[in-house]
Amino acid sequence: MKNKQIQDLEKQGYRIVGKHSAIKVCLWCKRSLCGEDVCYKNTFYGIQSHRCIQSSVSLFNCLHNCQFCWRCLEYTDAKVIENPDEPKIILDGLIKEHKEFLQGFKGNDKVTNKLFNESMEPKHIALSLAGDATMYPKLPELIDLIHERKMTSFLVTNGLMPDMLEKLLQHQPTQLYITLAAPDKETYLKVCRPLVKDGWERLQKALQLLKKFQRSTIRLTLVKYLNMHNAKGYAEEVSKVQPMFVELKAGMPVGYAQYRMIYENMPRHEEIKEFAKEIAKLTNYKIVDEKENSRVVLLMKEDKYRKLNFN
Ligand code: SF4
Ligand code: SF4
Numbered sequence: 001m002k003n004k005q006i007q008d009l010e011k012q013g014y015r016i017v018g019k020h021s022a023i024k025v026c027l028w029c030k031r032s033l034c035g036e037d038v039c040y041k042n043t044f045y046g047i048q049s050h051r052c053i054q055s056s057v058s059l060f061n062c063l064h065n066c067q068f069c070w071r072c073l074e075y076t077d078a079k080v081i082e083n084p085d086e087p088k089i090i091l092d093g094l095i096k097e098h099k100e101f102l103q104g105f106k107g108n109d110k111v112t113n114k115l116f117n118e119s120m121e122p123k124h125i126a127l128s129l130a131g132d133a134t135m136y137p138k139l140p141e142l143i144d145l146i147h148e149r150k151m152t153s154f155l156v157t158n159g160l161m162p163d164m165l166e167k168l169l170q171h172q173p174t175q176l177y178i179t180l181a182a183p184d185k186e187t188y189l190k191v192c193r194p195l196v197k198d199g200w201e202r203l204q205k206a207l208q209l210l211k212k213f214q215r216s217t218i219r220l221t222l223v224k225y226l227n228m229h230n231a232k233g234y235a236e237e238v239s240k241v242q243p244m245f246v247e248l249k250a251g252m253p254v255g256y257a258q259y260r261m262i263y264e265n266m267p268r269h270e271e272i273k274e275f276a277k278e279i280a281k282l283t284n285y286k287i288v289d290e291k292e293n294s295r296v297v298l299l300m301k302e303d304k305y306r307k308l309n310f311n
Contacts, residue, residue, distance in 0.1 A: 183233025
């Protein structure tokens with residue numbers, strides 16, 4: 001990585017690990033540690049936000065240039081990572097940097113000893129911060145290592161590397177997400193701006209693979225005036241795949257997305273919920289949960305087996 005790129009990320013609170021990975025302690029981890037609130041994955045699935053490491057193993061590698069991306073898109077590298085770091089080096093580094101950052105919370109009046117001590121034993125890795133983790137060739141080994149350490153893994157991908165998803169079938173993350181940011185190809189090209197010609201086709205192939213994963217999620221990242229239309233198109237995709245979960249979430253103008261989105265593009269929670277109702281009407285899914293301050297709604301066919309036990 002070049003110095004300028006590193007400096008930009010460090011200014012935003014990233015801590016770099018090795019050649020292509022990083023953590024950034026998320027707002028919800030901090031709020032949970034202070035006993036104030038938890039993130040929606042805590043609410044929906046039972047993960048513990050104050051024990052969760054928000055991470056990336058492929059900071060700049062991605063085959064999309066999504067309009068709502070937090071990254072600085074100038075630095076996008078459309079290649080699979082060459083000469084990648086070893087999974088153990090990465091995992092040890094992510095845990096070390098995360099714990100070091102949280103040391104600053106020791107002695108904070110709002111943080112109880114119990115919560116602080118728990119946070120020093122992270123239980124959960126979110127592979128979702130920036131870039132697409134499926135462009136890290138050793139991802140299957142990394143997922144296995146995370147689980148060997150009795151931690152869980154939530155992996156979010158754009159679905160453009162179906163060959164890697166095929167490999168992951170034998171090395172499944174705790175929960176796999178594919179982001180579906182468009183209800184049709186035309187919108188997809190406008191919103192995700194893929195760097196390969198067959199982006200939509202790759203995504204379709206990945207969605208077919210998604211249904212073979214134990215805990216599968218389609219995530220709709222919704223931005224007003226951009227991709228929050230054609231509920232029928234989204235409903236058709238959901239019906240084809242029949243994932244365990246469908247999350248509808250408002251795209252937020254944070255990080256570099258602030259330069260490509262304005263506040264008015266961010267749907268209100270009520271608007272997300274109305275859109276979720278439309279999709280529910282067109283599918284065999286129903287609303288089972290929501291978190292208003294994250295502007296997110298969860299759909300399932302039946303509200304069963306969604307909470308995980310991380311203790
Ligand atoms: S799941 Fe995501 S939002 Fe929740 S604590 Fe982990 S990184 Fe933060
Ligand atoms: S897929 Fe993710 S990392 Fe890649 S451009 Fe889109 S939002 Fe950014």
